[in-house]
Amino acid sequence: MSDIPINLDELRQRIDRIDGEILRLISERAECAQQVARVKLAEDAGAVFYRPEREAQVLRRIMALNQGPLDAEEVGRLFREIMSACLALEQPVKVAYLGPEGTFTQQAALKHFGESAVSLPMAAIDEVFREVEAGAVNYGVVPVENSTEGVVNHTLDSFMDSSMHICGEVVLRIHHHLLVAPTTRRDKISRIYSHPQSFAQCRKWLDAHYPHAERVPVSSNAEAARLIKSEWHSAAIAGDMAAKLYELEKIAEKIEDRPDNSTRFLIIGHPSVPMCGDDKTSLVVAMRNQPGALHDLLEPFHRHQIDLTRLETRPSRSGVWNYVFFIDFKGHVDQPEVAAVLDEVSLRSAEMKVLGSYPQGVL
Numbered sequence: 217m218s219d220i221p222i223n224l225d226e227l228r229q230r231i232d233r234i235d236g237e238i239l240r241l242i243s244e245r246a247e248c249a250q251q252v253a254r255v256k257l258a259e260d261a262g263a264v265f266y267r268p269e270r271e272a273q274v275l276r277r278i279m280a281l282n283q284g285p286l287d288a289e290e291v292g293r294l295f296r297e298i299m300s301a302c303l304a305l306e307q308p309v310k311v312a313y314l315g316p317e318g319t320f321t322q323q324a325a326l327k328h329f330g331e332s333a334v335s336l337p338m339a340a341i342d343e344v345f346r347e348v349e350a351g352a353v354n355y356g357v358v359p360v361e362n363s364t365e366g367v368v369n370h371t372l373d374s375f376m377d378s379s380m381h382i383c384g385e386v387v388l389r390i391h392h393h394l395l396v397a398p399t400t401r402r403d404k405i406s407r408i409y410s411h412p413q414s415f416a417q418c419r420k421w422l423d424a425h426y427p428h429a430e431r432v433p434v435s436s437n438a439e440a441a442r443l444i445k446s447e448w449h450s451a452a453i454a455g456d457m458a459a460k461l462y463e464l465e466k467i468a469e470k471i472e473d474r475p476d477n478s479t480r481f482l483i484i485g486h487p488s489v490p491m492c493g494d495d496k497t498s499l500v501v502a503m504r505n506q507p508g509a510l511h512d513l514l515e516p517f518h519r520h521q522i523d524l525t526r527l528e529t530r531p532s533r534s535g536v537w538n539y540v541f542f543i544d545f546k547g548h549v550d551q552p553e554v555a556a557v558l559d560e561v562s563l564r565s566a567e568m569k570v571l572g573s574y575p576q577g578v579l
C-alpha cells in the first residue's frame with residue numbers, strides 16, 4: 217500500500233489522471249459503436265441498431281468480471297448508460313411508455329434503455345401498443361405484473377389483439393413515499409391521492425398512520441403528485457421520479473407493506489430477438505374447454521424439463537373457448553427442446569401464439 221498517496225491533492229491528481237484515461241477509453245468505445253452502425257447499414261439498409269441480446273451479454277459479462285469495491289448492479293448501471301450513449305450515436309432509440317411523466321413505467325424505460333433514449337408518455341396501455349404498431353416509436357414499455365398485486369390485465373388483453381413481439385423484460389423494485397408540497401400543512405393531511413395499486417401496496421402502513429385520511433384513487437402516481445401541488449391539506453403516494461419532477465418532499469419513505477415489492481415490465485417491439493443464452497419465452501394459448509385441458513397443456517413442459525416461470529389465466533373474448541393461458545418459461549424458441557415443446561403444445565391447443573423470446577432482465 218506504500219504507493220497510495222495520502223494527501224488530498226495527490227489523490228485528486230490521481231483521480232484526474234484516471235478520469236482522463238476513462239474518457240479516452242469511452243471515446244474509443246463510442247467510435248467502435250459508430251463503426252458497428254456502418255457495418256450494420258452495409259449489410260442491410262433497414263438495419264436494426266438496438267440489439268437487446270447483445271446488450272444483455274455485455275451487461276452480464278461486465279457484472280461477472282466486477283471485483284468491487286462497487287457492487288455489480290452499480291457497475292451494470294454505469295455500463296447501461298455507456299451503451300445507451302453509444303446506441304444514441306448509432307441511432308437514438310424512441311420509446312413509448314405508460315405515462316404520464318414521472319411514473320414507475322418511465323423509470324423502468326430508463327432503467328432498460330438508459331438516459332439517452334427518447335421516451336414519450338402515452339395515456340393508456342393500448343396507446344403504447346398502437347404507437348409501436350404504427351412505427352411512430354421503436355419500442356414500448358408496459359407493466360405486466362406486480363409482486364404484491366398480481367397481473368396487469370390490460371397488458372395481457374392488449375397482447376391478444378396485437379402482432380407485437382416481447383423484446384425484453386425489466387424488473388423494478390417499487391418504493392412508495394408519502395409526498396407533500398412545500399405549502400402543505402403536514403399536521404392537517406386529510407386526503408391522500410394515489411393509483412389504486414399503490415394504495416393496495418401500502419394498505420397496512422396507511423391504516424396504521426393515516427386511518428382517517430380520505431384515499432382518492434387517480435390514474436397514476438404521477439397524477440397524484442401533480443394534484444397535491446395546489447391542495448394544502450393533501451398528500452400523495454408516489455415514487456422518486458414523481459417526487460423529483462413535481463419538487464415534492466418525502467415525509468415518509470418506503471411505505472410499501474412488503475419490502476420486496478417489485479413490478480415487472482415488458483418491452484414490446486417489431487423485431488424478434490436472437491438468443492442470448494439466458495432467455496425467456498412468452499406464449500398465449502387457447503384451450504378447448506374439456507377435462508384435463510390444463511394438464512395436457514403443461515405436460516410437454518414437464519417432460520422436456522422446461523422451467524415455467526409464470527402461468528396466468530384470462531377469460532377468452534372470442535366466446536369459442538372459455539380460457540386463454542399466458543405462459544412464461546425459460547428458454548428461447550431457437551433451442552431444439554423448446555421448439556419440440558411448442559410443436560406439441562400447438563397440436564394440443566385450439567390456438568397458440570408465441571409472444572416472443574427475449575433476454576431475462578439483467579439489472
Ligand SMILES: O=C(O)C(=O)C[C@]1(C(=O)O)C=C[C@@H](O)C=C1
Pocket residue numbers: 249252253265266267268270271274298299300302303306
Ligand atoms: O453490438 C452492437 O450491435 C452495437 O450496436 C454496440 C452496442 C454497444 O454499445 O455495445 C450498442 C447498441 C446495441 O444495442 C448493442 C451493443
